[in-house]
Amino acid sequence: MPNIIKVFSGNANPELAKEICDYLKISLSKVEVRRFSDGEIFIEIGENVRGTDVFIIQPTCPPVNDHLMELVIMVDALRRASARRITAVLPYYGYARQDRKVAPRVPITAKVVAEMLMVVGVRRVLAMDLHAGQIQGFFNIPVDHLYAAPVLLKYINENFKNVVMVSPDAGGVERTRAFAKRLKADLAIIDKRRDRPNESKAMNVIGDVKGKTAVLLDDMVDTAGTLCNAAAMLKEAGAVEVHACCSHGVLSGPAIERLEASEIKSLVVTNTIPLRGKAKECKKIKVLSVSYLLGEAIRRIHSEDSVSSLFV
Numbered sequence: 001m002p003n004i005i006k007v008f009s010g011n012a013n014p015e016l017a018k019e020i021c022d023y024l025k026i027s028l029s030k031v032e033v034r035r036f037s038d039g040e041i042f043i044e045i046g047e048n049v050r051g052t053d054v055f056i057i058q059p060t061c062p063p064v065n066d067h068l069m070e071l072v073i074m075v076d077a078l079r080r081a082s083a084r085r086i087t088a089v090l091p092y093y094g095y096a097r098q099d100r101k102v103a104p105r106v107p108i109t110a111k112v113v114a115e116m117l118m119v120v121g122v123r124r125v126l127a128m129d130l131h132a133g134q135i136q137g138f139f140n141i142p143v144d145h146l147y148a149a150p151v152l153l154k155y156i157n158e159n160f161k162n163v164v165m166v167s168p169d170a171g172g173v174e175r176t177r178a179f180a181k182r183l184k185a186d187l188a189i190i191d192k193r194r195d196r197p198n199e200s201k202a203m204n205v206i207g208d209v210k211g212k213t214a215v216l217l218d219d220m221v222d223t224a225g226t227l228c229n230a231a232a233m234l235k236e237a238g239a240v241e242v243h244a245c246c247s248h249g250v251l252s253g254p255a256i257e258r259l260e261a262s263e264i265k266s267l268v269v270t271n272t273i274p275l276r277g278k279a280k281e282c283k284k285i286k287v288l289s290v291s292y293l294l295g296e297a298i299r300r301i302h303s304e305d306s307v308s309s310l311f312v
Contacts, residue, residue: 004052004053005026005053005055005298006053007028008056008078009056010058012070013057013061013091013271013272019291021295029046029047029049030047041069043070045081048081049078051082052084053085054084055298055302056086056088057091059091059273060094060095061092061273064095067094072117087122087124087125089126092248093110093131094113096131100132110138111135118140122141124143125141125142125144126143126297128270129248144307147311148290149179152245152247152288156245160215162211162213163183163213164180164185164188164209164215165186165217166189166205166215167187167188168190168217170189175219187207188209189207190203190204190230190233191204191206205234205237212239213239214239215242216234216242216245216264218244218246219248221255222250224254224258227246228258228259234263235263242264243266243267244267246267247272249273249275249287256282266284271289271290293310297310
């Protein structure tokens with residue numbers, strides 16, 4: 001079989017796909033993605049893929065359902081065109097927060113998405129900073145889980161002094177502790193209570209932040225309620241400045257208004273999700289690229305090299 005690699009992109013984040021192709025020194029492959037008058041998605045692959053190793057760059061970010069359907073239909077088209085192997089590259093995995101039953105009669109939607117991808121013909125998944133690492137177990141195919149940590153750590157180390165790393169809730173302590181250890185910084189935790197989805201109430205700060213630059217760390221920022229509440233508490237506890245770092249900038253609903261009015265001096269996100277609307281104009285937001293991480297992982301998957309050694 002020909003040892004050829006081809007990279008395709010849907011409409012979710014074509015800019016990131018182009019950056020990845022630039023890193024790999026290849027051209028982005030041709031695909032037509034359009035809609036019928038009733039809104040149904042039409043996909044047509046614009047070049048021969050028979051026997052090739054195919055990668056589809058498609059974060060399932062808002063509008064989540066549209067981008068997810070683009071992905072599964074594109075996979076079906078490539079499978080029927082005799083691609084040798086199809087890898088779904090999901091810089092952001094939508095529906096990841098519904099990863100277990102937290103109440104009676106609710107779905108585990110993260111698993112539903114995994115099953116959809118496997119059934120349609122995906123044979124490998126490349127994801128970045130999953131909301132819950134256990135989501136890898138929802139797949140019966142190989143999953144390579146990347147981390148934006150190298151990019152975020154480099155930025156924090158070069159731009160902030162006298163840092164204390166802060167986890168905005170108990171669930172993120174392990175991630176934040178790992179950052180603190182690498183930066184040789186202190187660790188603090190926000191004791192948070194959440195009454196319903198997208199609403200949270202910060203309770204108190206565990207740890208010493210007085211006179212320090214507090215850096216909040218999370219895997220994603222959606223409506224920004226958690227981070228903004230946490231920032232207010234950190235300032236009350238004596239932090240000199242409050243910054244936030246997140247892998248995925250979902251930034252939905254009132255996120256930008258909250259961020260602009262908050263104590264957060266800067267919000268650092270990666271380009272796993274493209275900024276849209278008001279987020280593009282917000283001067284507090286700094287975007288870092290993870291294209292080289294994804295590009296190098298794609299190169300190693302194609303050549304059957306180790307991906308985990310990227311993070312040693």
